[in-house]
Amino acid sequence: DTGVSQNPRHKITKRGQNVTFRCDPISEHNRLYWYRQTLGQGPEFLTYFQNEAQLEKSRLLSDRFSAERPKGSFSTLEIQRTEQGDSAMYLCASSLAPGIEKLFFGSGTQLSVL
Amino acid sequence: GENVEQHPSTLSVQEGDSAVIKCTYSDSASNYFPWYKQELGKRPQLIIDIRSNVGEKKDQRIAVTLNKTAKHFSLHITETQPEDSAVYFCAAPEGGGKLIFGQGTELSVKP
Numbered sequence: 001d002t003g004v005s006q007n008p009r010h011k012i013t014k015r016g017q018n019v020t021f022r023c024d025p026i027s028e029h030n031r032l033y034w035y036r037q038t039l040g041q042g043p044e045f046l047t048y049f050q051n052e053a054q055l056e057k058s059r060l061l062s063d064r065f066s067a068e069r070p071k072g073s074f075s076t077l078e079i080q081r082t083e084q085g086d087s088a089m090y091l092c093a094s095s096l097a098p099g100i101e102k103l104f105f106g107s108g109t110q111l112s113v114l
Numbered sequence: 115g116e117n118v119e120q121h122p123s124t125l126s127v128q129e130g131d132s133a134v135i136k137c138t139y140s141d142s143a144s145n146y147f148p149w150y151k152q153e154l155g156k157r158p159q160l161i162i163d164i165r166s167n168v169g170e171k172k173d174q175r176i177a178v179t180l181n182k183t184a185k186h187f188s189l190h191i192t193e194t195q196p197e198d199s200a201v202y203f204c205a206a207p208e209g210g211g212k213l214i215f216g217q218g219t220e221l222s223v224k225p
Contacts, residue, residue, distance in 0.1 A: 106157060
């Protein structure tokens with residue numbers, strides 16, 4: 001499978017715990033995006049990378065959220081001190097820059113914070 | 115920043131009828147407008163996109179039209195089939211680096 005891969009598919013955690021998600025983009029894609037989606041809503045932008053550089057982070061994103069893409073390949077999204085409001089589907093997408101091009105999404109990680 | 119509004123939020127049609135979903139955007143510099151389909155429990159998938167140098171693009175039963183003056187674009191699905199039932203999202207670019215998505219339209223095609 002040469003598509004975007006995300007792990008884990010599901011994560012259940014208790015409030016206050018830290019969680020980390022992983023995204024493996026399509027191999028030749030240099031842009032990687034993280035979005036969050038709640039039921040009945042469109043994907044909400046969180047952050048994106050071009051190669052290993054984090055180019056933008058949503059102003060709405062709490063400082064409890066951090067993302068890395070250390071070697072310009074896979075990326076991790078960490079949420080510290082999780083809250084119930086963090087419960088959502090976290091989607092990763094990749095594309096081939098420059099400019100805005102087709103985004104290819106992964107299947108997402110469904111986070112439930114109890 | 116870019117603001118994308120999508121209507122309607124739900125749409126129910128009979129099999130064989132046409133369906134139209136409309137989106138407006140705010141940034142007149144936007145030049146790329148994709149549509150994504152998301153089936154229940156699955157990832158969003160690109161079904162068609164259009165760039166601002168054309169007014170219409172077709173792919174079999176799906177078409178997208180763009181009116182840059184009015185800053186709106188629409189998805190048209192003809193001869194709808196039950197497998198077209200899904201949530202559809204429009205999007206527009208912001209800052210040259212990311213897509214901003216509409217709120218989604220849940221399309222239900224009744225046999």
